[in-house]
Each structure stands twice: as C-alpha cells, then as structure tokens.
Amino acid sequence: MATADATVAMPRRPAxxxxxxxxxxxxxxxxxxxxxxxxxxxxxxxxxxxxxxxxPWQTAKEIWDGxxxxxxxxxxxxxxxxxxxxxxxxxxxxxxLTAFATLTAVGDDLLALLTSILNPLPGVAxxxxxxxxFGISTKAILFVIANATIWPIAIAVTTGxxxxxxxxxxxxxxxxxxxxxxITDVLAPAALPYxxxxxxxxxxxxxxxxxxxxxxxGVAGENGGLGFYINNARNYFLTSRMFAxxxxxxxxxxxxxxxxxxxxxxxxxxxxxxTS
Amino acid sequence: xxxxxxGIAVRAAGDAGTAIVRVDGVxxxxxxxxxxxxAVGNATFxxxxxxxxxxIGPSGCGKSTLLKAIAGFIAPVGGSIAVAGRRTLEPGxxxxxxxxxxxxxxxxxxxxxNVAYPLRVNGxxxxxxxxxxxxxxxxxxxxxxxxxxxxxxxxGMKQRVAIARALALEPTVLLMDEPFGAxxxxxxxxxxxxxxxxxxxxxxxxMFVTHSIEEALVLGDRVVVLANAPSHVIEIVDLRELGGxxxxxxSHMRGHLRALLAVDKEDALDEExxxxxxx
Amino acid sequence: xxxxLTVLAAALAAVTLAAFAAVALAGNRAEGPPSKITVAYxxxxxxxxxxxxxxQKLIEKKYPGTKVEWKVLASGTPITNGxxxxxxxxxxxxxxxxxxxxxxxxxxxxxxxxxxxxxWLMAKDPNIKSVADLKGKRVATPTNTSIxxxxxxxxxxxxxxxPKALDSTLLAMDHPxxxxxxxSGQIDAxxxxxPFQFQEKVRGAHIVGKSYNxxxxxxxxxxxxTQKFYDDHTDFAKxxxxxxxxxxxxxxxxxxxxxxxxxxxxxxxPTWRQFKQWLVAKDPGLKGPALTWTTRPLGLMRTATxxxxxxxxxxxxxxxxxxxxxxxxxxxxxxx
Numbered sequence: 001m002a003t004a005d006a007t008v009a010m011p012r013r014p015a016x017x018x019x020x021x022x023x024x025x026x027x028x029x030x031x032x033x034x035x036x037x038x039x040x041x042x043x044x045x046x047x048x049x050x051x052x053x054x055x056p057w058q059t060a061k062e063i064w065d066g067x068x069x070x071x072x073x074x075x076x077x078x079x080x081x082x083x084x085x086x087x088x089x090x091x092x093x094x095x096x097l098t099a100f101a102t103l104t105a106v107g108d109d110l111l112a113l114l115t116s117i118l119n120p121l122p123g124v125a126x127x128x129x130x131x132x133x134f135g136i137s138t139k140a141i142l143f144v145i146a147n148a149t150i151w152p153i154a155i156a157v158t159t160g161x162x163x164x165x166x167x168x169x170x171x172x173x174x175x176x177x178x179x180x181x182x183i184t185d186v187l188a189p190a191a192l193p194y195x196x197x198x199x200x201x202x203x204x205x206x207x208x209x210x211x212x213x214x215x216x217x218g219v220a221g222e223n224g225g226l227g228f229y230i231n232n233a234r235n236y237f238l239t240s241r242m243f244a245x246x247x248x249x250x251x252x253x254x255x256x257x258x259x260x261x262x263x264x265x266x267x268x269x270x271x272x273x274x275t276s
Numbered sequence: 277x278x279x280x281x282x283g284i285a286v287r288a289a290g291d292a293g294t295a296i297v298r299v300d301g302v303x304x305x306x307x308x309x310x311x312x313x314x315a316v317g318n319a320t321f322x323x324x325x326x327x328x329x330x331x332i333g334p335s336g337c338g339k340s341t342l343l344k345a346i347a348g349f350i351a352p353v354g355g356s357i358a359v360a361g362r363r364t365l366e367p368g369x370x371x372x373x374x375x376x377x378x379x380x381x382x383x384x385x386x387x388x389x390n391v392a393y394p395l396r397v398n399g400x401x402x403x404x405x406x407x408x409x410x411x412x413x414x415x416x417x418x419x420x421x422x423x424x425x426x427x428x429x430x431x432g433m434k435q436r437v438a439i440a441r442a443l444a445l446e447p448t449v450l451l452m453d454e455p456f457g458a459x460x461x462x463x464x465x466x467x468x469x470x471x472x473x474x475x476x477x478x479x480x481x482x483m484f485v486t487h488s489i490e491e492a493l494v495l496g497d498r499v500v501v502l503a504n505a506p507s508h509v510i511e512i513v514d515l516r517e518l519g520g521x522x523x524x525x526x527s528h529m530r531g532h533l534r535a536l537l538a539v540d541k542e543d544a545l546d547e548e549x550x551x552x553x554x555x
Numbered sequence: 556x557x558x559x560l561t562v563l564a565a566a567l568a569a570v571t572l573a574a575f576a577a578v579a580l581a582g583n584r585a586e587g588p589p590s591k592i593t594v595a596y597x598x599x600x601x602x603x604x605x606x607x608x609x610x611q612k613l614i615e616k617k618y619p620g621t622k623v624e625w626k627v628l629a630s631g632t633p634i635t636n637g638x639x640x641x642x643x644x645x646x647x648x649x650x651x652x653x654x655x656x657x658x659x660x661x662x663x664x665x666x667x668x669x670x671x672x673x674x675w676l677m678a679k680d681p682n683i684k685s686v687a688d689l690k691g692k693r694v695a696t697p698t699n700t701s702i703x704x705x706x707x708x709x710x711x712x713x714x715x716x717x718p719k720a721l722d723s724t725l726l727a728m729d730h731p732x733x734x735x736x737x738x739s740g741q742i743d744a745x746x747x748x749x750p751f752q753f754q755e756k757v758r759g760a761h762i763v764g765k766s767y768n769x770x771x772x773x774x775x776x777x778x779x780x781t782q783k784f785y786d787d788h789t790d791f792a793k794x795x796x797x798x799x800x801x802x803x804x805x806x807x808x809x810x811x812x813x814x815x816x817x818x819x820x821x822x823x824x825p826t827w828r829q830f831k832q833w834l835v836a837k838d839p840g841l842k843g844p845a846l847t848w849t850t851r852p853l854g855l856m857r858t859a860t861x862x863x864x865x866x867x868x869x870x871x872x873x874x875x876x877x878x879x880x881x882x883x884x885x886x887x888x889x890x891x
Contacts, residue, residue: 019559038567051639051661135741136693136726167377173367174347175394175445185393189384231727234632235652235700236869237659271383272427 054240062244072229072241076248079225082138083203083210086145090202093146094153101154102161102183111154119151123209127216141213148209149202156198160191193268200260211249295322296360296449296481297329297346303354304341305506315341317506318355323449328475328482330492333502334537339485342502343453346483347371360448369398372442376454378434381426381441388413388422391441398445412440415474432463436470443478450475452484456491468494489533493518493526501536510536589644589788591622594778595634596647598627599730600749600833601670601776601846603817604802605647610816613798618791630729631698638663638781645795647778651702651867654859657880658868665777665881666785666792667799668890671847671854672775674703675752676710676764678744679737686714686721686764692743694721695728695736700867702775703746705858706766708865713769718865748775749845750825750833770861772847773854774890785882796850796884803848810834852890855880 019027036056042048043055054062066072097114100107123144130140164187172186188195214227224232226245233241268274299321305314315338323329331339344350346357348367356363359371374380381390392409396402413419416436426434435455442450456464468491475482484495492499492515499513513533519525592614596602608614609625626643628634631652637643639661647669656663676686676694683689686707696703704725708718715721728736730751737745738758745755756762766773778799785792806813814831821830837844855877862868874880877890 034563034567049639051659131741132739136736165379167375167380168382170349170367170373170375171380171382173349174369174371174373175397176367176369177397181397185397186382189382192384232699235655235698236867237635237656237661238869267384271425273383 051237051239054243058240059243059247062240063247066241066244072244072248075224075226075229075245076252079210079214079227080252082141082225083145083206086142086210087149087199087202087206089142089146090149090206091153091199094150094157094198097150097154098157098161099183101158102187103179108158111158115151115154118147119155121147123148123205124212124216127213141210144213145206145209148205152201152205153195153198156194156201157191160194160198161187163194164190193274196260196264196268203256203260207249207253294325296325297323297483298358299323299342299346299355300357301355302342302345302352302357303506304338304345304350304352306341306350312353314506316345316502316508318508319500319502320355321500321509321512323481323483325481326479327497328484328495330496330499331483331485331502332487332489332492332499332533332537333507334504335487336505337502337507338505339487339502339507340453343373343451343483343485346449347373347451369394369445370448371451372445372447374435374438374442374450374452374455376457378431378458379426380438381434383426386423386425387418387429387437390426390437391444394441394445408444409440412444413437415443415477416440416470430463431459432467435459435467439471439474443474443480447480449481449483452482454485454487457486464491465494471495489530489537492533493521493530499533501533588618588791589621589784591624592618592645592791593624593626593637593643594645594647595626595628595637595643597629597631597634599751599776600830601672602647603806603813603834604667604669604799604848605778606820607802607805607813607816608798610820613801614795617794631701635661638779641781644784645778645780647776649697649702649776650774650855650858651700651705651862652698653777653779654855654862654880655700655867657874658859658863658872662782663779664782664785664879665852665885666780667778667796668774668850668852668881668885669776669778669799670774671772671849671851672748672766673772673845674706674746674748674766674775675756675762675845676703676707676744676746677737677752677755677760678763679740679755679760680743681761683743683763686710689721689744689763690715691724693724693726693741694744694746695726695733695742696746697730697733697748698727699725702766702773702858703748705862705865705867706764706769707746709769709861710764752845753833770854770857773858774852775846777852780882792882793884796882800850803850806834806848849888850885851888852877852881852885854891856891 022030040056043053063072097107097111101111102108126147127140127144130143134140134143168186168190169182172182177185210225211227211230214225215231226249230242230245233239233245264274299319302316302319303314304316304319305312307313315336319338319342321329331342333339341350345352346359346364348364348371351365358364364371381387382393385393388406388409391412392402392405395405395408400408410419410422413422416439418433418436418440421429421433421437426437429437438455439452456467459467472495484491486492486495496515499515501510501513502508503510513529515529518529594605594609594614596605605625614621614623628637631648634643634646634648635652635656638646639656645666653663653665678689683692694707696707698704707721707725711720712718726742728742728745730747733742733745733747734751734755736742737755737760744763745751745760747755752762778795780792802813810831811827814827814834817830817834818825818827834846834848835844856874859868859873859880863873878886881890
C-alpha cells in the first residue's frame with residue numbers, strides 16, 4: 001500500500017497576518033486603548049486650555065460619579081425613554097402607512113408623496129413648529145422624533161415589500177393566505193432585513209434629533225435629558241462633564257449597535273437572509 | 277397495483293370519464309405594451325385521477341402558463357378549466373404547486389414549520405399539523421432535517437421539502453412546474469425516482485411541466501405535447517404500457533417525442549409517423 | 556505582526572505630534588496696544604454703552620493701529636467661549652455667567668460694569684399674582700446661570716421656602732423667543748430684561764416680581780476681559796473703562812443724542828423716541844428707572860453669596876471682597 005511520498009513537501013500555508021489573527025474583541029480593545037492613550041498624550045503634551053479639553057481620567061471620573069449619584073444617570077434615562085417612545089410611535093405610524101400603501105394604490109402614492117416631502121426635514125428644523133402646536137412639552141419632542149423615524153422605516157419596509165421574493169408571494173396565494181396574512185406572514189418576514197436596517201437608521205436619526213432638540217428645548221432640572229446635561233455643563237464651564245455626556249452617547253451608540261447585531265444574528269442571519 | 281412486464285408498478289388510472297382536471301379549448305396569453313401575446317392558442321386535454329400527466333413542449337409554448345392557469349394565478353381568455361368539477365378562479369391548496377425556484381420555502385421557518393404552516397393556515401391544529409408534517413418529511417426521507425433552516429439545505433433537499441409541503445396539503449392535483457430544472461443531472465435523476473416512489477405511495481394526481489423528454493419518459497403516465505406558441509395540443513401520448521428504458525419501444529417513443537417536438541410550424545397531422553421512429 | 560504594530564504606533568505618534576504642533580503654533584501673543592480687539596455683546600438695550608462706543612468709533616479713533624471688530628452674538632455662551640479661547644478680548648455678559656466662570660477658575664474679571672438693572676418676572680395669566688403661584692408652571696429665563704435664574708431662585712426661597720422649588724419646570728429661552736412664548740400662552744412666566752419686559756407690559760403682561768425687591772439694586776450686565784489681556788494692555792483697559800463711563804454720561808446728559816445713535820444702529824426701528832423712553836424709562840409707581848447707567852457695581856457679593864449657597868458656584872471659593880472681581884479702574888467706584 002503506497003503511502004504519501006515523504007519527500008514531497010506540503011505546500012506552505014501563507015502566514016496569517018499577525019493582527020488579523022487576534023480575536024475581534026482583542027483588536028477592538030487594543031485600538032480603543034491606543035485612542036485613549038493618544039487622547040491623554042495630547043492633553044499632557046499640548047496643554048490645551050482646560051476649559052476646552054478634558055483628560056480621559058477626568059471624563060471617566062465624571063461618568064462614574066454621574067452614574068453613582070444620578071446626575072448623569074437620570075438625564076441618560078430621560079433621553080432614552082423619550083427616544084424609545086418616539087421611535088415606537090414612528091414604527092407604529094410607519095407600519096400603518098405601509099400597510100395602507102401595500103393594500104391600496106392610493107396609499108402607495110400617498111406614502112411616496114409624504115416621504116419625499118417630510119423625510120428631508122431635519123428634526124430640529126421642525127421643532128419650533130412642533131413647540132407651537134404642542135406647547136413646550138415632551139409631546140413636541142416626541143413629534144419631532146416620530147417624524148425623524150417614520151420615513152426611514154416606511155421607506156425600508158416598502159422597499160422590503162416590493163423586493164420580496166415573488167415566488168413566496170405565489171406560494172402564499174397557493175396555500176390560500178388572505179391578503180392580511182400575506183402581509184403579516186409572507187411580506188413582513190421577507191422584509192425583515194430591510195426593516196431592521198430601517199430601524200437602525202431611524203434609531204440613529206432619532207439620537208441625533210433628540211440631543212439637538214434638547215439643546216434647543218432646554219427643559220431644566222430633573223426633567224432634562226442628555227442634551228440638556230451637556231448644555232448645562234457648558235453654562236457652568238464643566239468641560240469634563242461635556243466630555244462625559246458625549247462619551248456616554250458614544251457608549252450607548254456602541255451598546256445599541258451590539259443589540260441590533262444580536263437581533264440580526266438571531267433572525268436574519270440565522271435564516272440566511274443576510275451576511276453578518 | 278399491477279406490475280408491468282418490467283417490474284415497474286403500473287398505476288391503474290381512473291376512467292377517462294372521471295377527469296380530475298378538464299382543460300377545454302383554453303386560450304392563454306399576456307399583455308406586452310398594448311399588444312396581447314398569445315401563449316396557448318387552444319389546449320384541450322384531461323387529467324385523470326391518480327395519473328401522472330406530463331406537459332411537454334418547446335420553450336415559450338406556454339406550458340408553464342397553462343400550469344399557472346390551472347393553479348389559478350392567471351385566468352384564461354378563452355375556453356374553460358375545471359378542477360374536480362369546479363371552474364376554479366382563485367389559487368388554493370387543492371391545487372398545490374411545486375415551483376422551479378429553490379427559494380419557494382420560507383427562509384424564516386424551519387423545514388418542519390414550512391411543511392406544517394400551510395396546514396395550520398387551512399385549519400389544522402398545531403399538533404396535528406406538526407404530526408402530518410413529520411409524516412410527509414419521513415416520506416421524502418427528510419426526517420433528520422426537520423429542525424434545519426432552508427438556507428442550510430442543498431438544492432435537491434429544498435425541492436424535496438417543497439414536495440413534502442405540497443403533498444401534506446393532500447391536494448386534488450399536485451402541480452409541478454419544472455421542479456427539477458435547476459438541479460444537476462445526478463440529483464435530478466435521484467429526485468425523479470423519489471417522486472415516482474412518493475407519488476405511488478400517496479396515489480396523488482400529478483401534473484408535471486417539463487421540457488425534458490427523458491423526464492417525461494421516466495415520470496409520465498401520459499404526456500401532453502404542445503406546439504410552439506400560439507400552441508395547441510399536438511398529441512397526447514400514453515406511456516402506461518411502455519416497457520423499461522432498455523426496451524426498443526422505449527427508444528422508439530423517445531424518437532417519437534423528439535420528432536414531435538422538432539415540429540416547427542408545420543401541421544402535425546401531415547407528419548407520417550413510422551412505428552420504427554424513422555421519418 | 557511586528558511591522559504592522561510598529562507602523563500603527565508610528566502613525567499614532569505622528570498624529571499626536573502634529574496635533575501638538577498645531578496647538579503650539581496657534582497661540583499668538585501681543586504686546587503694547589493690542590493688534591486686534593474684538594468686542595462681543597448680545598442683542599438688548601442693556602448693551603447700549605457699547606453700541607454708542609461702536610457707532611462713534613471711539614476705540615478706532617484712539618487706537619488707529621488696532622483692528623477693531625464688534626460682534627453681536629445671539630447668546631452668552633459663544634461670548635464666554637470666545638473670551639476663554641482668546642478669540643474675543645472683551646465680552647459683555649450677565650453677572651450670573653460671569654460669576655460662574657470666575658468660580659470655575661476662568662481667569663477673568665470685570666473691566667467695566669455696564670448698568671444696574673431691575674429685571675422683571677412677567678406673566679400674562681391674571682391668576683398668577685405672585686411667585687408662589689408659579690409652582691409647577693413653566694417659567695422661562697435666559698439661561699439657568701443668568702441673573703434672572705438666580706433671582707428667581709431667591710424669589711422661590713422667599714415665597715416657597717425652597718430655592719429649587721421651581722427648578723423642575725424651568726426653561727431656558729432667548730429673550731425674543733421667551734417674549735413670544737409668553738404672549739402666545741405657551742409659557743406661564745418670563746423673567747426677562749429691558750426692553751422686552753417693557754414690550755411685554757405694553758402687550759398685556761403684568762409684573763409678578765422685580766429683582767430689586769429681592770436683591771436690592773444690583774448690577775445687570777458687565778464687560779469682562781481676561782487677566783492676561785489686562786496685564787498685557789493695561790493702558791487700553793483703562794481707556795476702555797473711561798469710555799464706558801463717558802457713554803453713561805452721554806445717556807444721562809443727552810438722551811436724545813444717545814437715542815438717535817441707537818436708532819441708527821438698529822436700522823431705523825425702533826425709533827429714537829422709543830429708545831429714549833426705554834433708556835430713561837421710569838414706570839409710574841416705580842421708584843427709579845429700570846436701568847441705571849453707572850460703572851459702579853452693586854450686589855456682586857450678594858449675588859455670589861447666594862449662588863454659592865444654592866450650589867451654582869460649585870462649592871468653590873467665594874471672593875473675599877468685590878474688588879477681587881473687578882480690575883483696578885473700577886475700584887474707586889466703591890461697589891459691593
């Protein structure tokens with residue numbers, strides 16, 4: 001029985017690049033640490049005006065204190081709560097509009113028209129008007145956030161519906177699905193990758209809108225959100241708090257990105273509907 | 277069931293008078309810009325209970341269109357279609373379809389769920405739907421794949437799931453639109469044999485569209501041969517008494533079908549068909 | 556791997572060094588008369604002395620070699636930022652923000668107080684008669700460090716027992732926005748300043764509280780500069796102080812002329828008659844005009860002490876005397 005010829009050299013495996021060989025979280029952590037080090041180095045070497053630049057340590061301390069004693073925790077929660085509510089409203093309205101658009105031709109035209117008019121409006125531009133209509137209350141901010149989120153979601157969902165696999169629609173008809181069930185059982189899941197993308201976009205818009213709106217809106221005291229917190233820090237010359245507020249926003253951004261990723265892995269990636 | 281001389285079970289087809297599907301003078305087409313393009317000019321044939329009827333023809337002859345019309349996706353502009361005596365208009369599970377595309381399974385449902393879901397939609401309880409689903413998956417030898425997702429399956433397995441799904445609905449007629457067209461030759465042969473076995477076990481009526489003569493010979497009880505668009509039925513060939521692939525009659529039949537399908541716009545009646553298959 | 560990490564580290568070091576270099580080169584120093592001077596103020600009647608200086612080009616005449624720039628900015632924050640960064644040499648701000656900055660270690664002091672101001676808390680709803688009625692209602696002030704916000708807290712302390720009683724519904728609004736919001740009923744009370752408080756009164760609002768009643772006569776607006784600028788250009792600073800005092804005299808002795816200059820600056824409206832009325836406005840039933848034009852600072856220590864008690868100065872040092880808050884030209888005025 002012939003064995004493999006020992007003198008034939010196995011082809012050399014190309015050396016895996018050192019950096020790429022490390023696991024993802026290690027790479028991210030190292031880069032993050034380098035960024036912090038660079039930040040600290042800049043402050044230590046260039047001595048910028050302390051009113052304009054805080055050190056990583058001051059910022060971290062501010063975040064720690066702020067969450068331990070609530071001065072940062074409460075505004076963060078306030079902002080998150082309003083944002084979640086606003087995005088929730090946005091999703092609901094988008095769902096209704098999209099269903100209407102899918103079921104009727106008039107609805108389709110209406111949605112396209114509304115989207116092209118209202119989508120380009122930046123949330124903060126609508127805020128003064130919202131404040132006139134709803135008074136100086138949370139309702140005004142909710143309205144603005146809803147406006148910022150409805151259109152990206154509606155676009156995403158209608159795209160998802162329109163590009164839905166027609167074979168599946170035929171299967172749905174074949175097995176006897178009613179129009180409503182076609183939407184809920186075939187079109188909606190088929191559109192899910194787009195929906196998730198749309199919600200991600202809407203969430204990002206929502207964040208930007210609410211922080212900017214809070215800066216304009218200026219509700220004080222216990223009811224203020226992160227935007228107010230940052231603005232307040234500015235008034236009181238507390239630069240490390242400004243940095244802290246921004247860092248918290250960035251951290252929340254990472255957190256939600258991770259959450260969205262988890263959602264995607266559990267659904268569209270598991271179903272092979274998206275490359276992760 | 278009787279066994280023919282070659283050992284292949286010959287299905288006792290129902291009486292010609294009790295047709296499950298009756299296609300009568302059907303004319304089908306579609307609008308392109310402002311012109312109506314006729315695909316099927318005039319088709320008349322029956323499908324009898326428990327038989328495997330193949331519909332074959334050159335590309336563009338409207339065979340898929342015909343199947344879609346029977347399924348209820350398109351309405352004929354002339355003639356009539358009756359299934360189990362009813363002039364059907366809407367698509368429905370009594371005419372379950374197996375499409376050609378692999379992506380006819382719901383990617384967000386497991387294999388088992390894909391088979392069970394249509395049953396639940398049609399009124400079965402969750403438990404009974406799942407039990408039936410398992411049964412039909414066993415029938416198609418897909419039991420172990422029950423908890424997988426469609427994207428994890430090979431093309432051949434996906435089509436088998438689609439077949440299981442369609443069969444589980446216990447349709448009046450199983451409509452199959454070139455389901456093996458996108459598969460490689462080996463898998464296609466395997467699935468053809470599988471299909472024969474499954475259909476025999478369940479004694480379902482099948483209408484199968486293909487452009488492959490070999491497929492027609494392997495699967496069919498009878499074959500409807502369509503001409504070019506605007507098509508009509510050239511001939512309905514009966515394969516039930518045909519012997520196995522190694523017999524002379526088999527090759528003659530193959531040649532015959534080839535000849536029929538090579539017909540361009542000439543009138544089929546003018547053709548003289550030599551029993552030896554020579555023209 | 557080594558090569559790549561080395562490259563990465565080198566890139567990071569290069570970026571850091573470049574940033575450092577940019578910062579090091581950015582700072583510029585001036586000796587003698589300043590090569591440029593930017594004076595920044597906000598819209599409002601209280602800044603009249605500066606407007607009068609601007610329109611008459613007083614700085615330009617005395618210092619022809621200096622590039623003089625006058626900026627009107629919508630709110631106090633860009634002004635304070637500008638002063639800290641060196642972009643703005645003289646900023647006009649309210650007493651409140653000045654004290655907060657001073658307490659946080661901003662190295663600035665008052666070069667010339669601009670006026671004393673009796674600031675009014677206005678409401679439109681006739682049911683709101685006193686500060687006690689404002690609990691849970693929406694009150695707007697310029698910012699939460701403004702003198703108005705400070706006095707509001709004093710009012711809350713006196714009338715409701717807790718300086719922070721009104722904090723949770725406090726809103727920050729610019730004067731024009733606040734006025735519109737009050738008149739349209741969107742907010743319940745507006746703590747503002749001249750001329751807005753006059754305009755609101757004319758349009759149907761009434762006075763709920765006056766700052767003089769709670770803080771005595773007190774300084775409203777001040778012009779500030781950094782210690783460093785003062786040290787580098789002491790003569791100029793003294794000149795500036797003198798000019799502000801001169802403008803005060805102009806307003807007091809010749810209000811017609813001052814009003815005409817203000818009308819020109821405003822482009823024709825409001826008219827000079829309106830300006831004159833505002834400049835020396837004395838409402839019937841009031842002891843004196845709402846705005847007093849003097850470089851004598853009053854109430855700085857009182858304000859600072861109160862702000863320190865309510866935590867607005869961050870628990871940091873209280874100045875031992877008012878003189879710590881101003882530059883030498885102001886000492887002779889015997890302020891408080």
